[in-house]
Structures are given as C-alpha cells and as structure tokens.
Amino acid sequence: MPKLVHTIGKLQNTKPNLPPTKPDCNKKQSVFLCLRMIANGAASKFELRLLRIWKKAHILRRLLVKLSYFCTVKKTTKMITLTTIDDLTAALAPYRQANKSIGLVPTMGALHAGHASLVERAVGENDVTVVSDFVNPTQFNDPKDFSSYPRDLDADRALLETLHADILFAPTVEAIYPEPDTRTFDYPEMNVMEGPRRPGHFNGVCRIVSKLFQIVQPTRAYFGEKDFQQIAVVRAMVNDLQLPVTLCPCPIVREASGLALSSRNSLLTDDERRLASEIYKTLKVSLEFSQTQSVADTQAFVTEALNAFDGLEVEYFEIVDAQTLQPIKDWSEAENVQGCITVYCGQRPVRLIDNINYRNHAR
Numbered sequence: 017m018p019k020l021v022h023t024i025g026k027l028q029n030t031k032p033n034l035p036p037t038k039p040d041c042n043k044k045q046s047v048f049l050c051l052r053m054i055a056n057g058a059a060s061k062f063e064l065r066l067l068r069i070w071k072k073a074h075i076l077r078r079l080l081v082k083l084s085y086f087c088t089v090k091k092t093t094k095m096i097t098l099t100t101i102d103d104l105t106a107a108l109a110p111y112r113q114a115n116k117s118i119g120l121v122p123t124m125g126a127l128h129a130g131h132a133s134l135v136e137r138a139v140g141e142n143d144v145t146v147v148s149d150f151v152n153p154t155q156f157n158d159p160k161d162f163s164s165y166p167r168d169l170d171a172d173r174a175l176l177e178t179l180h181a182d183i184l185f186a187p188t189v190e191a192i193y194p195e196p197d198t199r200t201f202d203y204p205e206m207n208v209m210e211g212p213r214r215p216g217h218f219n220g221v222c223r224i225v226s227k228l229f230q231i232v233q234p235t236r237a238y239f240g241e242k243d244f245q246q247i248a249v250v251r252a253m254v255n256d257l258q259l260p261v262t263l264c265p266c267p268i269v270r271e272a273s274g275l276a277l278s279s280r281n282s283l284l285t286d287d288e289r290r291l292a293s294e295i296y297k298t299l300k301v302s303l304e305f306s307q308t309q310s311v312a313d314t315q316a317f318v319t320e321a322l323n324a325f326d327g328l329e330v331e332y333f334e335i336v337d338a339q340t341l342q343p344i345k346d347w348s349e350a351e352n353v354q355g356c357i358t359v360y361c362g363q364r365p366v367r368l369i370d371n372i373n374y375r376n377h378a379r
C-alpha cells in the first residue's frame with residue numbers, strides 16, 4: 017500500500033496538468049483526489065453530452081417552430097381567388113418586396129390529380145403559390161374543342177384549397193386580352209408533331225404563358241411532361257425572351273390503368289376510357305420491343321397495334337430526340353429518346369396525347 021501512495025504522490029507532482037496537491041498528502045487524500053479527477057473528467061464529458069443534446073434540441077425546436085408556422089399559418093391561411101391583373105399584382109407585391117419565392121402553375125382548369133401533383137410541388141418549393149385557371153382561347157385551333165372544353169371553377173377552387181395553394185387566378189378573357197394579342201412566337205425547330213397539326217396552338221400557348229410570366233413574375237413555373245412538346249416550346253420562349261424563371265417539368269400522373277390523366281378524359285364514356293388505356297399499355301410493350309428492333313419498326317408496331325382497336329386512330333407517333341424534338345432514324349442518334357403520340361379516341365372523338373421515354377443516356 018505505501019508503494020501505491022508513493023506512486024500516486026509522484027504522479028500528482030510530476031504530471032504538469034494535474035491540480036497542485038499538498039506534498040504531504042496521505043493515502044485517503046490521494047484516493048479522494050484520484051476520484052475527483054475521474055469525476056471531473058466524467059463531469060466534463062457529461063457536460064459535453066448535455067451541450068450536444070441541447071444543441072440538437074435547439075435544432076429540433078427551430079424545426080418545430082417552422083413546422084408549427086407551416087401548420088398554423090400556411091394551412092389555415094385561406095386561398096384567395098382573384099380575377100383581375102391589378103388585384104393579382106397587388107396581392108403579390110409584398111411577397112416580391114420581401115424577396116419571397118413565387119411558384120406559378122398555369123392550367124386551363126377542370127383540375128385532376130395530374131394538376132394536383134404540380135400544385136403540391138409548387139407549394140412545397142415556394143413561399144407563395146399562384147395557380148392560374150384560364151381556358152385560353154388563343155391556343156384553340158378548333159372552335160368546337162374550345163366550346164366543349166370542360167370547365168368547373170367551384171370544383172377547382174375546392175381542390176386547390178385542400179392543396180394549400182395561396183392564390184387562384186381565374187381571369188376573364190377580357191381581362192387577359194383587352195385587345196387582340198398580335199404577337200407571334202416563331203420557333204421553327206419546334207414546328208414538328210403538334211405544331212403543324214394544331215396551327216397557331218403554340219403561338220397561343222406562348223401568348224398566354226408570356227403574359228402570365230409578366231404578371232406573376234414567378235421564381236419557378238411548373239409544367240407537366242404529358243405536354244412534352246409544350247415544355248420544349250415554353251423553354252425556347254423563356255430563352256428567347258431571357259425571362260428569369262426556372263421551368264420545373266413534372267412527371268406524368270396516370271390512372272391505375274395507365275391512361276395519362278387529362279381534363280379531356282372527362283369527355284370519354286367509361287368504355288372509351290378503357291379503350292384509351294390501350295395507348296399507354298402499347299407504349300409500354302413497345303419499350304421491350306425497341307430493345308431489339310429499329311426505330312421505324314417500333315414506330316410501325318405502336319401505330320398498327322393501336323389502329324387495330326375499333327375506336328382508336330393514331331394521328332401521329334414520332335420517335336424524337338427529347339432535346340431537339342427532331343425525329344431520329346437510329347437509336348444512336350440521340351442520348352435521350354422520346355416517343356410522342358396523339359390518338360383520336362371514341363365517338364366524339366377526343367384527341368389524347370401521351371409520351372414515353374425510350375432511352376436516356378444523358379441522365
């Protein structure tokens with residue numbers, strides 16, 4: 017035992033960082049000092065732990081504050097419906113002044129889960145979300161298509177409220193076009209597929225989308241990939257006019273049957289809707305087919321398979337470079353390849369569009 021006391025005494029006096037001790041310390045004192053040193057170490061470790069927990073709790077508390085803001089402010093703030101450009105401009109002014117991000121979801125109403133996916137994303141990514149609901153006459157090349165286009169503003173409002181959109185912008189035609197819009201947007205390379213089949217359509221889309229961009233000045237604008245060519249045209253317009261907006265393409269939302277959701281689907285009978293689901297089923301089968309077959313044979317396969325159904329008529333099915341929208345002859349011609357289709361379905365008939373990605377080596 018005296019040996020141990022001696023050793024402890026030596027240790028206490030030689031280690032530079034040990035607390036100073038009385039030279040004549042006895043065994044009891046040394047053991048006590050030892051225990052105190054251990055306890056001191058444990059205490060500082062404990063303090064460190066407490067500090068870490070406190071820091072974590074602090075982060076958690078800040079998260080909870082944000083979450084409660086979202087629950088109490090975001091979720092209970094009632095969506096407002098505006099119909100004039102002046103009202104919308106005034107409503108957005110405080111957000112703009114405070115440098116808040118503004119999300120815009122342009123729609124033509126008759127909203128469904130496809131639109132909802134765009135709105136949900138916009139609400140999640142921006143401080144304020146504007147959803148426009150406007151059946152734009154300048155993009156309809158067929159007056160019957162315009163008059164039969166489904167409209168249901170009350171149902172749209174109810175859906176948007178559940179999605180926590182902030183502003184529903186539902187202007188009249190006069191508010192948007194107080195005088196005829198004579199602007200032309202000419203992007204010759206985009207004059208493929210829908211371009212020649214719906215003359216003036218994309219010019220009308222550019223007119224309304226550019227007006228909405230000018231009014232809302234969104235940070236981000238959300239478009240569905242169902243309208244694959246529309247995104248490319250809007251991108252060309254944004255580059256052309258050098259608009260400071262980020263375009264956010266959103267994936268296609270489908271029914272369980274595979275049919276791409278579309279406002280015009282409401283014009284189909286139940287049987288026609290079942291028939292329309294063959295479009296995506298065939299596109300999916302063609303994915304497998306395309307692995308071993310040429311572009312031309314894949315195109316023929318899809319067109320013939322769909323035309324074989326009584327009640328379906330393919331207007332076009334093109335396999336294109338997803339970036340340039342130019343048709344390709346060989347799979348190796350583009351890194352990212354898309355198949356775009358338009359089909360007439362049923363008695364009326366209803367014109368439906370869809371598309372599928374064949375290869376994307378650009379990812």
Ligand SMILES: Nc1ncnc2c1ncn2[C@@H]1O[C@H](COP(=O)(O)OP(=O)(O)OP(=O)(O)O)[C@@H](O)[C@H]1O
Nearest residue numbers: 123124125130239240242243268269277278279280
């Ligand atoms: N199924 C869908 N999945 C994802 N986005 C969609 C879907 N359907 C429409 N969208 C997108 O919603 C936006 C508004 O589209 P729109 O109001 O024209 O509805 P729609 O369903 O495309 O109607 P229709 O094609 O019958 O005119 C567009 O950007 C469109 O691409």
Ligand SMILES: CC(C)(CO)[C@@H](O)C(=O)[O-]
Nearest residue numbers: 122123124152221224243
């Ligand atoms: C972008 C759009 C809302 C412009 O009217 C329309 O073309 C649509 O809904 O896809």
Ligand code: BAL
Nearest residue numbers: 124155156217243246
């Ligand atoms: N979403 C497409 C709009 C149109 O067909 O006019």
